[in-house]
Amino acid sequence: MPSATAPTDQPAARSTSPPTPAQPPTPHPRKADALTTPSATSLAAEREARGAGAVVVLDDEVHAARWVRKAHSTNPGAFASPGTGPLGHVVEGRVRMLPTAPRHAPLQAGGDPGRLEAARVALHVVTLEDDGAQLEELGTTHAGLVIAGFGVGYVPDVLAPRLGALAEHMPVVLTSRTGSGSVxxxxxNAPGSETDLRRRGLIDGGFLDPYKARSCSRCFWRQEQGATTSRKRLR
Incomplete structure (x- = not known):
């Protein structure tokens, strides 16, 4: 009903409310209002969300009011939009709408096949106590590197300087090895964190998983656009 009666394209956002008798509080309450009300406020003011209609912000997920429903009787993350999924996410206070991702100018068709063959982009999955020793000769054998870091984009602190050194000579894209969510x-701000790695020159891979980030990087190199294009498009 709110979607059908909204007079403008300004999103009408509502946050979650405290637990009800149907959804009792957990042993470690998350203070839902304190977390989600700012998210709803951010979304209502976000130009990217215009045209979304009536939406609900639940656990930093943006759902269309017409599709969202309670999908679990006791789980704190009880709400879902079956068949469609969330419209977007709130990441670090910023709304990231999924269906309205920015449309970039298309790459030129064709390109140099020989350059594509030469565009060797490595994929390194970070592990515990990883010092990056296997990356030592990468600068002489590859044109780029995708890092699949822990969680939100973290690597062991001893690995960070080696990645920064590589980023001075090739595009190094930071992704999450979880395969879901954004870095x-x-x-x-700790050594090896996403802030530290971006400061060292790594490229934010956004919501792309490591495998897609690698494929995109090869396409950019085929077009002779390299790190500059990767930095603009990998979001």
């Missing part, structure tokens, strides 16, 4: 940009 962060400026939440954590």
């Amino acid at each position: 962060l940009r400026h939440t954590y």
Whole structure:
């Protein structure tokens, strides 16, 4: 009903409310209002969300009011939009709408096949106590590198300087090895964090999983656009 009666394209956002008798509080309450009300406010003011209609912000997920429903009787993350999924996410206070991802100018068709063959882009999945020793000769054998880091984009601190050194000579794209969700940009500041790695020159891979980021990087190199294009398009 709210979607049908909204007079403008400004999103009408509503956050979650405290637990009800149908959804009792967990042993470690998350203070839902404190977390989600700012998210709803951010979305209502976000130009990217215009035209979304009536939406609900639940656990930093943006759902269309017409599709969202309670999908679990006791789980704190009880709401879902079956068949469609969320419209977007709130990441570090910023709304990231999924169906309205920015449309970039298309790459030129064709390109140089020989350059594509030569565009060797490595994929390195970070592990515990990873010092990056196997990346030592990468600068002489590959044109780019995709890093699949822990969680929101974290690597062991001893690996960070080696990645920064590589980023001085080739595009190094930071993704999450979880395969779902976005890497962060400026939440954590410790050595090896996403903020530290971006400061060292790594490219934020956004919501792309490591495999798609690698494929995209090869296409950019085929067009002779390299790191500059990767930095603009990998979002």
